Amino acid sequence: MIPKKHVPDLIRDGNRFSDKIMREQESVRGNLAARFQEFRDSIKRDHLLWVLIALGPVFALFCIIRVYPILETIRLSFYRYHPTQRNRPFIGFDNYWRLLEDEAFRTALINTLQFCVMAVIITLVLAFAIAVLLRSIEKVAPVYELLLYIPVVTPWVPASVIWKWIFDPVHGILNYGLTSVGLPKLAWLQDEHVILYAIVLVSVWKMLGYFVVVYGVGLRNIPDELLEASELDGATPWQRLIYVVIPMMKPIILFTVIIATIIFFNVFAPVYVLTASAQGAPAYDFKVVIGEIYQNAFVFYRMGYAGAQSVVLLLFVLTLVFIQFTLFREKR
């Protein structure tokens, strides 16, 4: 039992205690706020340092996965490097001089350029046309975009295996369709004059949906007032397309041309799978640049020479991108 005379003391002490706690808490809150303010001030003061700390791990990973392999490839290109041979001498630019005489690489470069030009033009023109058409059926456009996007998310290898069967000269559905309308069969993958179009067909089918979606986004962002105003001024749909839509879409067109160029210039998987000479399914040996690099590196084990080819590929693509930037960039 608590003596009565201590109760007021207890209450007074309790109040003093809770006051003390509250003061301490206020003091802590005040300190935290002060510290947080200090922190914010230091970020403003040492902005660069904090950016480095935040982006550091990501940048380090990027350097390990991207930058280091590129630098190492460039370094290897000056060596005669065969993984199973102990002697790996420095040979200067010999690998690059050899490229000038390499007929196979020249053929691969020409094939890749032809393929890239055809695939980029057909894919982007078709994608733009479809995106414009879908704008007129806006309510159901997402359904079509989804259907067109399915090939984009299908991996290249299984898609190419299926197309290999579609292209089969005896059992393939394409030739079945041709013969059913009285046209002759084609050796899609066996005829050296036809295989380029076969690979373009597969690549366009695969990537069309991606660019339809990108163009769709771009078209939706064009202000309706501009289109209405041009209509009021008497512009025909074709004139609206040429003088309003396309100029407004220029930045997106630039983006898609660059991305498409990079994607198609690096074509490898469909060519490899479609032309893989399994013993019973011969196909024409259609050379592309990445295929040549792969063959030199992992079949002939000429790692240094493959490195030189990779550097040339890098310079080529950078040049193409630079040209496209120059042509499509908005002039200020």
Next chain:
Amino acid sequence: MVRRFILAAACLLLSIQLGIADEKTKGKISIWLGYPETLDAFKLGQTEFKKKYPNVDVEILTFELREFEAKLAVSVPAGSGPDILALHDFIFPRYYEGGSLADMPADLAQAVNNKAIIDTPFRDIVTREGKPWGLPWWSGRNGLFYNLDHLQAAGLSGPPKSYTEVWQYAEKLTQKNEKGELTRAGISLRLTGPSGGTQKFGYFYYQLAGVQMFEPGKKPGTVQVTIAKNIDAAARVLLDHVEHLHGAKKSDDWALKHDAQGFASGAASMFMRESWVIPFVKKNGPDVKFGVVPVPRDKAFGAFNAVEVLSVNKDSKLKDAAWDFIRILQDQAIVNNVLESSGWVPLRRDRDYGSVLAKEPRFAQMTSPPSDQVQYIEAPNVAYEEMTTRVGEVIQAGFRDASLVGNMDGAKRVMMRAHDTAVKILKDNGNYSD
């Protein structure tokens, strides 16, 4: 008598030693295979191996052949890779010269050097300065496969006996539809896949020239190119191919299914390949009645051999156990399994394949070739893939050139280009021999 007694006692001791379990050895040995059809044989070996090494795990991985070669090329020089190296004869020099092979135990080295056990041409693949570095295990010997029903329907009493007859038969066995399109190849030629294409072109070339296109050079690991010296033979083979791909004698077409798949599906009446085709066609074309004979002769009579060699990685931590596994793979039951399930021909001459031959007599053409048939092996060299691929590209581009029909000079130009391509690559790699 005394020698025989000592030999028998040694064998007995060895079998007892193999039978005693080694429980002290622990760890894992890894085996990679580029020929998945031999997996059954390795699994049989694994069962026996575990009796002796209960505490050693065995990991066996199979890959597609080119992928297997690429993985080996990257891992072995880096000090990793499998413990047991199953190497094709043409990539064997790469690992020997790279210092990647462990020393062979004396008993296995002795077996390799014994002509009664391993024939001399196969011993020479693995031997450097008198010392063997691997055990030749099996060979893929080539032959001419032919469809019995097709030959009978065409009124042909038996398979072709000469190089010239091969082409004549091909023309008779070809079938076309009402539009003139080929529906069945008289002979399925190797038209794509340049590296293998060079090899199969060589099947014909050897019979005319008496030498391979690429023969071993004066020093080990070097190669001499014989095309220029045998340009008439080389051009003749190319012309025969071209004339049977274009024009009136057309007997094959790129659009048809080829090789063993084509033969097993009835799309081809004849083709040349190695012994693995026998179990393949039995499995994939059970209705196909076929026979196999040695590749028909011309001026020469030879058979191509692709050899698999077993060796041990010098970086293996369980070398003794790995060599023991290789010893087990020499057992009668296992070499029988190799022959029966994969079709590859074991090279042990001191084994009896009678039980397998009783079930499948067609293997006899491969296990007991005619005594006058020369067994040739490709000249192994570090630039093998590049050389055969680039030469194959030249030859197969020639196949597509219809203007070469009846054009001997044009054919010679193509084959000289093939010759020059090979010489350039060999010189670039420092293993060209005059």
